[in-house]
């Protein structure tokens with residue numbers, strides 16, 4: 001009786017572990033391939049639309065009134081990263097091939113609120129992006145390419161964007177960003193996430 005039970009149990013456990021091992025492999029593969037951007041047939045980046053449901057990284061602020069009336073990127077920069085690359089960064093501390101970061105520009109809408117004086121968000125005024133892709137941008141330093149959908153006259157964003165020349169964006173990121181072209185010195189969310197482990201919830205602290 002006991003032997004019969006074991007005789008059934010052992011193959012069952014074996015089959016179960018094989019199935020779950022394969023499922024793990026498949027997950028891992030999908031995870032590596034998951035892409036949150038599209039490059040069209042002309043080599044342009046199609047404007048991403050769902051980024052506000054990704055991971056929010058921070059809001060650097062370069063108000064016009066601290067930049068001679070016209071900041072290069074006015075004014076709030078709300079930065080987002082795709083969730084798979086965030087998870088990968090937690091696991092490895094590196095940007096995976098296929099990373100995308102979005103910088104959504106928002107105007108200063110007011111300088112006084114019920115909470116005090118300061119800078120308060122107004123309207124969406126622009127959208128920039130960077131992606132790391134060996135397949136599409138093998139010649140760019142670090143394989144990072146930079147894009148803008150911002151309409152210089154204000155109003156509707158462009159639907160696609162050509163990559164900028166290396167000297168226009170990549171060079172400054174290459175020279176000044178703390179972690180492989182990304183300005184993590186300004187994003188405590190990413191500093192706290194680096195290498196904590198894929199499934200770990202980061203602590204509230206995050207050193208530079």
Ligand code: HEC
Nearest residue numbers: 060077101102103128129130146147168169172181182183
């Ligand atoms: C002179 C330096 C400089 C240049 C040139 C520059 N950037 Fe940046 N960029 C920064 C800094 C500093 C930050 C982080 C702080 C901020 O947003 O103000 C940043 C952040 C970003 C981010 C958010 C993700 C990240 O890497 O931190 C994107 C996207 C971005 N820039 C796109 C662009 C694009 C597109 C261009 C070219 C049109 C460009 N940048 C040119 C300095 C630069």
